[in-house]
Amino acid sequence: MESAKIAKENNFCxxxxxxxxxxGEELKxxxxxxxxxxxxxxxxxxxxxxxxxxxxxADFQKCEVYSRIVGYLRPVGQWNAGKKQEYGERKEYKxxxxx
Ligand SMILES: [Zn+2]
Numbered sequence: 001m002e003s004a005k006i007a008k009e010n011n012f013c014x015x016x017x018x019x020x021x022x023x024g025e026e027l028k029x030x031x032x033x034x035x036x037x038x039x040x041x042x043x044x045x046x047x048x049x050x051x052x053x054x055x056x057x058a059d060f061q062k063c064e065v066y067s068r069i070v071g072y073l074r075p076v077g078q079w080n081a082g083k084k085q086e087y088g089e090r091k092e093y094k095x096x097x098x099x
Contacts, residue, residue: 013047020047
């Protein structure tokens with residue numbers, strides 16, 4: 001298991017949803033699991049109770065995101081580098097009719 005930087009806030013146990021405590025740069029009552037998914041680092045936080053029950057990640061499934069590009073809906077993971085950059089720069093908004 002590798003160490004990884006911990007965000008200062010909004011850290012919740014992946015399994016039970018309990019908020020985990022952070023002291024300085026360390027998780028106080030939880031473990032961080034870092035997985036390598038074909039070069040992409042995936043960080044999972046588990047509280048100590050859930051880590052004792054199951055120290056691994058059993059039901060992870062990567063989400064495939066589709067979006068519209070040059071007129072077609074295509075999986076973003078299959079776009080070329082330039083189009084992926086453009087996707088990252090897109091801004092999401094909610095039309096006023098849908099609030
Ligand atoms: Zn938990």
